[in-house]
Amino acid sequence: DAMVIQNPRYQVTQFGKPVTLSCSQTLNHNVMYWYQQKSSQAPKLLFHYYDKDFNNEADTPDNFQSRRPNTSFCFLDIRSPGLGDAAMYLCAVSGGLETQYFGPGTRLLVL
Amino acid sequence: AQSVTQPDIHITVSEGASLELRCNYSYGATPYLFWYVQSPGQGLQLLLKYFSGDTLVQGIKGFEAEFKRSQSSFNLRKPSVHWSDAAEYFCAVGVIQGAQKLVFGQGTRLTINP
Numbered sequence: 204d205a206m207v208i209q210n211p212r213y214q215v216t217q218f219g220k221p222v223t224l225s226c227s228q229t230l231n232h233n234v235m236y237w238y239q240q241k242s243s244q245a246p247k248l249l250f251h252y253y254d255k256d257f258n259n260e261a262d263t264p265d266n267f268q269s270r271r272p273n274t275s276f277c278f279l280d281i282r283s284p285g286l287g288d289a290a291m292y293l294c295a296v297s298g299g300l301e302t303q304y305f306g307p308g309t310r311l312l313v314l
Numbered sequence: 315a316q317s318v319t320q321p322d323i324h325i326t327v328s329e330g331a332s333l334e335l336r337c338n339y340s341y342g343a344t345p346y347l348f349w350y351v352q353s354p355g356q357g358l359q360l361l362l363k364y365f366s367g368d369t370l371v372q373g374i375k376g377f378e379a380e381f382k383r384s385q386s387s388f389n390l391r392k393p394s395v396h397w398s399d400a401a402e403y404f405c406a407v408g409v410i411q412g413a414q415k416l417v418f419g420q421g422t423r424l425t426i427n428p
Contacts, residue, residue: 234413245404245418253413293357300414305357
C-alpha cells in the first residue's frame with residue numbers, strides 16, 4: 204500500500220500560471236519534505252515541515268511556497284512557474300531523525 | 315561541510331555479473347548512511363541504511379553495503395545483477411539539522427547488458 208502519495212503524477216502548466224502540487228501520507232510522520240529533481244541530477248531539498256514549523260532552504264527561490272494544513276497533507280505552490288522550474292518534484296516523509304520515505308513524484312512541464 | 319561522492323557516473327555490467335557501486339562521504343560525526351534506487355520517472359526507493367552496529371548491512375532486492383569508517387566509504391554490492399536492476403542509484407548521508415536532511419551524491423546510472 205502506498206505510504207506517500209503524490210498528485211497529480213504529471214502536471215502541465217503555462218509559463219507564469221500558478222500551480223499546486225499535492226502530497227499526502229499514511230504514516231503519520233512528523234516531517235514532510237519537498238525536493239526538486241532535474242534531469243540526471245540528485246534531488247535538491249527545497250524546504251521541509253517539522254510538524255507545523257516551516258524550514259526553508261537558503262537557496263530556495265521565493266517563487267516556491269508550501270502549506271501543511273494537517274499532519275497528512277502538504278502542498279507545494281509555484282507562484283509563477285518559469286521554464287527552469289520544469290522538473291520532477293518529490294515529496295518525502297520521516298519520523299524526524301529516521302529514514303525518509305519518498306513518494307512517486309510529480310513531473311512538471313512548463314509550456 | 316558534509317558531502318557525498320559517487321565516483322562513477324555510469325556503470326555497465328552484464329546480467330548475472332557482480333556489482334559494486336562506490337560511495338565516499340565527508341561528515342564529522344558518526345554518519346547515517348543510505349542507498350536509494352530510482353527507476354526512470356519514479357520516486358526514490360530505500361535499498362538499505364546504516365545507523366550503527368554491524369558494518370555489513372543487508373537490504374532489499376539482494377543488495378548489501380559495507381560501512382568502512384577508516385575509508386569513509388559505504389559501497390553497495392550485489393553478487394549477481396538482474397536486468398531489472400537497471401536504474402539510478404543514489405548514496406546519501408543523513409545530517410541532523412532539526413530534522414534529518416539528506417545530502418546526496420550525484421548518482422550512478424546502472425545499465426545491464428543482456
